[in-house]
Amino acid sequence: MGFLYSTLKYLAVTLWSVFVIAPFLWAISTSFKDFQSVTNGATYIPWVDFEPTLEGWRALWKSPAQGGVAIVEPFFNSVFVTAAGSAISILLGTLAAYALSRFTFKAGPIRNGDITFFFISQRIMPPVVLAIPFFIMLGKFSLLDTLVGLILVYIVLLMPIAVWIMVDFFNKVPREIDETALIDGCNPYQAFYKVVLPNSIPGIVVAGMFCMIFGWTDFFFSFILTFTEVQLLPVAIVALNSSITPWWSLSAAALVSVAPLVVVAFIVERFLSKGNLSGALK
Amino acid sequence: MSLIASNLCLKPDTEYHLNDVCFEMSKGEIYTIIGRTLAGKTTLLKTIAGLIAPESGSLILDGTDFGRIPVWKREVAMVYQQFINYPHLSVYENVAFPLKQRRMPKVEIRNRVMRALSQVGLDGFENRKIQALSGGQQQRVALARSLVKEANIVLLDEPLVNLDYKLREQLREEFRNIFSAKASENSILIYSSTDPVEAMQLGGQILVMDEGRILQQASAKEVYENPNSTKVSQITNDPAMNLFEGAVADGKVILSSEIHFDLPQHCQALPQGSYNFGLRAAAISLSDGGFPFTVELSEISGSETFLHLKHEHVQVVGLLDSVQNFNIGETVSAQFDTAHLYAFATDGRLKSSPYGGPK
Numbered sequence: 262m263g264f265l266y267s268t269l270k271y272l273a274v275t276l277w278s279v280f281v282i283a284p285f286l287w288a289i290s291t292s293f294k295d296f297q298s299v300t301n302g303a304t305y306i307p308w309v310d311f312e313p314t315l316e317g318w319r320a321l322w323k324s325p326a327q328g329g330v331a332i333v334e335p336f337f338n339s340v341f342v343t344a345a346g347s348a349i350s351i352l353l354g355t356l357a358a359y360a361l362s363r364f365t366f367k368a369g370p371i372r373n374g375d376i377t378f379f380f381i382s383q384r385i386m387p388p389v390v391l392a393i394p395f396f397i398m399l400g401k402f403s404l405l406d407t408l409v410g411l412i413l414v415y416i417v418l419l420m421p422i423a424v425w426i427m428v429d430f431f432n433k434v435p436r437e438i439d440e441t442a443l444i445d446g447c448n449p450y451q452a453f454y455k456v457v458l459p460n461s462i463p464g465i466v467v468a469g470m471f472c473m474i475f476g477w478t479d480f481f482f483s484f485i486l487t488f489t490e491v492q493l494l495p496v497a498i499v500a501l502n503s504s505i506t507p508w509w510s511l512s513a514a515a516l517v518s519v520a521p522l523v524v525v526a527f528i529v530e531r532f533l534s535k536g537n538l539s540g541a542l543k
Numbered sequence: 544m545s546l547i548a549s550n551l552c553l554k555p556d557t558e559y560h561l562n563d564v565c566f567e568m569s570k571g572e573i574y575t576i577i578g579r580t581l582a583g584k585t586t587l588l589k590t591i592a593g594l595i596a597p598e599s600g601s602l603i604l605d606g607t608d609f610g611r612i613p614v615w616k617r618e619v620a621m622v623y624q625q626f627i628n629y630p631h632l633s634v635y636e637n638v639a640f641p642l643k644q645r646r647m648p649k650v651e652i653r654n655r656v657m658r659a660l661s662q663v664g665l666d667g668f669e670n671r672k673i674q675a676l677s678g679g680q681q682q683r684v685a686l687a688r689s690l691v692k693e694a695n696i697v698l699l700d701e702p703l704v705n706l707d708y709k710l711r712e713q714l715r716e717e718f719r720n721i722f723s724a725k726a727s728e729n730s731i732l733i734y735s736s737t738d739p740v741e742a743m744q745l746g747g748q749i750l751v752m753d754e755g756r757i758l759q760q761a762s763a764k765e766v767y768e769n770p771n772s773t774k775v776s777q778i779t780n781d782p783a784m785n786l787f788e789g790a791v792a793d794g795k796v797i798l799s800s801e802i803h804f805d806l807p808q809h810c811q812a813l814p815q816g817s818y819n820f821g822l823r824a825a826a827i828s829l830s831d832g833g834f835p836f837t838v839e840l841s842e843i844s845g846s847e848t849f850l851h852l853k854h855e856h857v858q859v860v861g862l863l864d865s866v867q868n869f870n871i872g873e874t875v876s877a878q879f880d881t882a883h884l885y886a887f888a889t890d891g892r893l894k895s896s897p898y899g900g901p902k
Contacts, residue, residue, distance in 0.1 A: 437627045440594050443614045444621050445688070446644030451615075459631040 285519075291512035292317045299508050317509030321517065330510050335497035336517060339477060342408055342493060346415030347472035351465060353416070354423025359453060361424070362431035363439065377428050380421040388481045391417075399486060406490045414482050419472040426471065430464030431457070466532040473525055477518075494518050544570040544605050544695065546731055551590060551600035553755070560586045561597060562755035568731050573722055573747030575763070576735040578778060583755035584735035588698045591733065593617050604695065615644075617696075620689035624701040626681035628673045628688075634660070635669035638687045659691040662721055679710045690721070699734040703741070719745055739781045743767060751775045768898035773891040776821050782849060784821045784885070785859045791815050796884070799855045802834045807881040810895045818894065821885035824849070827861035833878035841869040852877055 290305060293313035304310035323329020357380075360366075361373050383391075395414050396405070404410030434457060442452035458465075483493035492500075498514045501507060551564040560583050568574050576584045589595040591602065593614030602609040609617070620641075628637050638659055642652045660666060663683040673681060682702060689697055702718070703711045722732050722745070736742050742749055742763065749766045751758045751774075758778075759771045770776040776784040789798040791813050797803040798820065806813070829850075836852035836859070843849075848863040852875065861877060869875070886895040893900065 435625065435627065437623050437625060438629070440589075440592075441621070441623070441627050442629075443594065444592055444617075444619060445641035445692075446615050448613075448615050451644075456629055460629070 285516075288512040288515050291508050292510075292516060294509050296509075314509075317507070317513040320507065320510040321513055330497070330501050330507070330514065332494060332497045332514050332517065335492045335494045338408060338491060339483075339494040339518075340521070342411045342415060342483075343473055343476035345412045346419055346476050347469055349412070349416050350419035350423045350472050351469050354420045354468065355427050355458075355461070355465060357420075358424050358427030359431055359457065361428050362434075363436070377424065380424040383417070383421050392482065392485050395482065395486060405486060406488045408491055410486060411483060411491070411493070414486060415476050415479070418479070418482070419476055422471050422475060423468045426468040427461070427464055430461060430467075434460060463532045466529045470525060470529050474522060477522060544729070544731070546591070546609070546696065547601075547603045548591075549601050549603070551587075551597045551602070553586060553590070553595065553597050559583075559755040561590065561600075564600070564755070564757055566750060566757060566760055568733070568748075570729060570731055573732045573734060573745055574750060575742040575745050575747060576733065576750045576752055577737070577739060577742040578735075578752035579737060582752040582778075584752055585700050586755070587752070588621065588700050588733065588735055591696060592619050592621050592698055618692070618694050619696045619698060620692045620694040621698040622682070622685045622689050622700065622702045624704045626678055626685055626705065628681055628684050630673050632673070633669065634665065634671050634673065634676070634684055637673065637684050638691050641688060641692045655691050655693075656687075659687040662690060663687045664717065679706055679714060682706065682714070686718070686721070694730060696731045696733065699732070701735055701737065704737070715741060715744060739779045742779070749779070751778055753778060769893060769896045769900060770885075771893050773819055773821065773887045776885065776887070780823055782824045782860045782862070784823050785827070786887075787820045787822075787857055787859075788817070789820050790817050791886075796820060796881070799857050802854060802857055804879065804881055807884050807897075809882075809897050809900075810884065810886050813886055813895055817889050819887040819889060819891070821887060822859070822879060823883060824860045824862035826880040826883040827852075827859055828878050828880070829861070829863065829875050830878050831876055833876040835874055836877045838869045838871055838873045838875060840871065841867075850875075 290307070291299065293307060293315070294304070294311055295314050295316055298304055298311035307313040320329040322331070322333050324331050361377055364373075366373050366376060395417075399405045399407075399410045399414070402410075404413065438456055438460065439452050442456040443449070447455055478495065479493075480495040480499065484496050484499075487493065487496065494514075495518070498511065498518060501511050501514065546568045548564055548566050551561045552559070553561040562583075564583075564587060576587060578584050586595060590597055591609075593609075593612065596610070629640060632640065635656055638656045639652050642655060647655075656669075657666075660669065663686050665680065665683050665687060668676070668680065668684075673684065676684065682705075686699075686702065689699075699718075703714055706714060722734070732747075734742075734745060746763050748760065749763050750760045751766060751770075753774050759766060759775050761769075766775065766779055770779055770784075773784075773786055776786070787798045789796055791797075791806060791810070792815050794806050795803050796806055796810070834854060836854045838850060839853050839858075840851035841848060842851075843866050846864075846866060848865065848867045848869075850861040850863060850869065852859050852861060859877070883897050885893065885897070888894050
């Protein structure tokens with residue numbers, strides 16, 4: 262029974278691994294192919310089935326005039342917009358979450374839980390509902406087709422995630438830690454940044470990771486709110502899909518677009534696997 | 544230095560958390576606040592610390608209005624029942640934290656931290672992370688952090704309650720030594736506990752709390768000998784003092800049709816009438832010629848046996864100095880040591896005690 266269970270378990274894990282890894286292998290393999298290798302039937306193993314070439318990768322930093330796809334600028338635009346939007350969202354969201362976790366707000370029938378829900382309810386709405394108001398507002402402030410305009414939109418979209426995650430995290434941080442810091446001579450601001458914040462790093466990392474994933478993978482708003490001046494990576498990749506799709510460049514671009522998230526996942530993994538609060542309150 | 548509380552009240556919902564609390568505390572004394580869970584002990588400590596603002600009343604420290612001073616400027620230290628430390632800091636940094644807040648010179652900080660760690664028996668643990676310590680060691684770190692400040696008021700909120708029995712016994716002894724030395728210096732030490740044994744062992748002054756109200760403030764000896772009400776007698780004894788409804792008539796104490804005995808010498812002045820009589824568990828023993836009781840439960844605790852007995856409506860708990868086995872439903876003969884009988888009025892006030900009565 263134990264052997265059968267173990268076998269089934271490993272079989273399931275293996276199948277799942279293949280399911281997850283196969284697209285990456287397919288993309289890596291395709292990124293080293295050329296037109297002939299892609300169109301002349303299924304080929305898998307480099308140097309056996311096809312002769313690998315770096316043409317797909319070289320095209321990434323060539324301009325369209327040189328026959329390239331030019332994703333370098335969209336890549337760095339995406340990095341800048343995602344990083345700035347996530348950082349500001351985490352900063353504001355963490356402060357808002359701390360207030361919602363530690364202080365009681367009353368306005369008529371509205372309480373802290375309602376305010377938290379108000380934040381997250383903005384993520385419940387379909388993006389298309391928000392698109393028109395964003396379009397009109399950014400247009401009024403001449404921020405359409407600008408990086409600043411996109412950052413502002415991303416803050417609106419990402420901050421609810423940060424608030425939602427951080428409220429839950431702060432609720433799990435014992436209030437007695439804040440109280441002890443006050444008794445030990447910290448004013449409320451010092452108690453927050455000297456004691457509560459250092460112990461909230463796992464929560465901030467998780468919230469930051471979610472913000473970055475949502476920001477980095479957004480296609481809809483970057484497509485609607487930009488035209489010619491500014492282009493983000495998801496839009497640039499989709500733009501590659503022309504009458505003859507360059508699958509080799511498309512695969513290379515897709516791998517480039519996934520790479521930052523993989524790097525982030527490896528960096529934050531250690532924060533996710535263990536919290537820093539053990540020992541605060543035993 | 545003295546801390547005077549006058550008419551402190553806090554009623555955030557339908558019940559009082561602090562109800563007209565008044566006390567006066569002096570430097571160099573240990574004060575133990577004893578009360579059941581939700582009696583208001585932690586609320587009172589947090590009020591003194593400045594973490595909770597009372598709705599009315601005042602706290603005066605050495606003639607200055609303590610209530611107007613924000614918590615971070617109050618020069619108080621507090622140890623919680625949970626082992627609260629800063630998990631991102633080492634043991635040394637934890638203890639040094641309040642001193643760094645005061646911007647003390649590094650050499651002075653080092654000297655004080657090392658002295659405090661030595662006081663609580665944590666020499667050599669300076670560089671350990673908090674997570675690498677046992678529960679008892681974590682609580683020692685919290686205690687060291689409270690000692691290192693040399694605060695005017697040290698608040699200890701049931702600091703031993705979350706430790707296992709052996710460690711609690713060990714730390715209780717160490718705490719008493721540390722506190723005695725500390726209290727003789729410049730601090731008012733306030734210790735809260737639900738454990739009467741702990742309160743009595745620490746000595747000093749005892750404040751008995753219930754439902755946000757201070758029922759009695761006196762020395763540990765006085766509270767033990769002359770609890771001023773049935774509630775105090777219940778809170779300050781473990782097991783709680785046995786209480787029986789009864790009457791004094793014709794020179795006798797009558798508890799039931801079969802349980803009656805001569806009025807003891809110290810109760811002779813009691814007029815006839817109804818009373819609540821009290822007898823500690825240790826004043827009940829098993830021997831021939833006593834009252835017949837049925838065994839309801841027998842609990843062995845260490846080297847002692849708690850025996851729950853019943854006769855008609857009279858229920859008592861006796862404490863036997865040895866480990867004995869009894870069958871539930873067995874009939875035993877129980878003797879009452881009436882020389883240690885307490886008499887309370889029907890409203891709960893102490894009327895007569897073997898130690899001289901209410902003072």
